[in-house]
Amino acid sequence: MPSLLITGASRGLGLELVRQYLADGWEVHAGMRDPAAASDDVRTLKKTYGDALHLQRVDVEDHHSIEALAERLSTEAIDVLINSAGTMGSGSFAEQGLQFGKFGSSDYQDWDRVFHINVFGPMKMAEAFVEHIARSQQKKIVTLTSILGSIEKNRIGGLYAYRASKAAVNAIMRSMAIDLARSHGIKATALHPGWVRTDMGGPNADIDAPTSARGMKDLIARLDETMVGRYWMYDGSELPW
Numbered sequence: 181m182p183s184l185l186i187t188g189a190s191r192g193l194g195l196e197l198v199r200q201y202l203a204d205g206w207e208v209h210a211g212m213r214d215p216a217a218a219s220d221d222v223r224t225l226k227k228t229y230g231d232a233l234h235l236q237r238v239d240v241e242d243h244h245s246i247e248a249l250a251e252r253l254s255t256e257a258i259d260v261l262i263n264s265a266g267t268m269g270s271g272s273f274a275e276q277g278l279q280f281g282k283f284g285s286s287d288y289q290d291w292d293r294v295f296h297i298n299v300f301g302p303m304k305m306a307e308a309f310v311e312h313i314a315r316s317q318q319k320k321i322v323t324l325t326s327i328l329g330s331i332e333k334n335r336i337g338g339l340y341a342y343r344a345s346k347a348a349v350n351a352i353m354r355s356m357a358i359d360l361a362r363s364h365g366i367k368a369t370a371l372h373p374g375w376v377r378t379d380m381g382g383p384n385a386d387i388d389a390p391t392s393a394r395g396m397k398d399l400i401a402r403l404d405e406t407m408v409g410r411y412w413m414y415d416g417s418e419l420p421w
């Protein structure tokens with residue numbers, strides 16, 4: 181049975197991906213900050229899938245917790261790592277629109293947190309788990325980025341910290357795709373989930389989480405050497421950097 185390690189599994193897209201991979205018979209390591217405080221949705225999945233679902237404590241801001249998880253799983257093979265944990269920072273784009281993160285209102289402590297979670301988090305996860313992934317069959321690393329990280333597509337400005345963090349993680353995934361293909365035969369890429377109705381996307385977003393997760397899962401299943409290091413959208417279309 182193939183195995184998935186995913187961060188940000190407590191809610192939103194991470195949780196929906198967990199649900200869909202479990203339904204497909206995968207073994208899932210669902211990373212969350214506080215498994216003891218898991219939601220009823222997570223507990224129901226645990227009751228349904230038992231030993232196929234492992235609730236794993238990991239806070240991607242805390243590199244010791246990432247290293248501790250890598251150590252706990254040191255004998256495991258991880259077929260797919262999905263970095264789903266992410267933040268737009270304090271405040272809400274869903275509620276404030278472009279007033280959120282606008283020029284002149286930067287809170288640099290908040291920028292710091294956004295970069296720790298969205299940029300250093302995926303980088304550290306990949307460095308901590310590269311050997312676990314390399315010893316698997318599928319060997320894939322996927323980071324959920326955003327279309328807001330596309331420099332080419334930015335026509336409306338604003339959202340400085342979030343855009344910059346997702347552009348940075350795009351650059352990271354491009355380098356990782358090149359380096360890890362050579363060194364470990366790992367396929368790495370960046371993937372935009374669409375604008376999705378989660379806590380982050382808000383109620384007016386385009387699509388629901390099951391639609392996004394189905395599309396992403398399909399793309400991850402198809403991810404081969406010709407597709408790595410590119411900037412994909414959940415529906416299989418490609419974005420400009």
Ligand SMILES: NC(=O)c1ccc[n+]([C@@H]2O[C@H](COP(=O)([O-])OP(=O)(O)OC[C@H]3O[C@@H](n4cnc5c(N)ncnc54)[C@H](OP(=O)(O)O)[C@@H]3O)[C@@H](O)[C@H]2O)c1
Pocket residue numbers: 187188189190191192193194212213214238239240241242263264265266267297324325326327372373374375376377378379380381382385
């Ligand atoms: N929804 C969209 O429209 C959209 C669009 C483009 C890109 N994305 C990207 O897709 C990913 C998932 O987004 P979402 O919509 O599912 O967001 P969400 O509903 O806000 O959920 C965010 C998830 O990230 C976790 N998280 C935050 N900080 C963390 C940390 N330090 N350590 C571990 N986990 C942490 C949260 O855990 P807690 O429950 O502990 O807070 C939660 O599980 C993000 O990377 C986001 O940038 C989303």
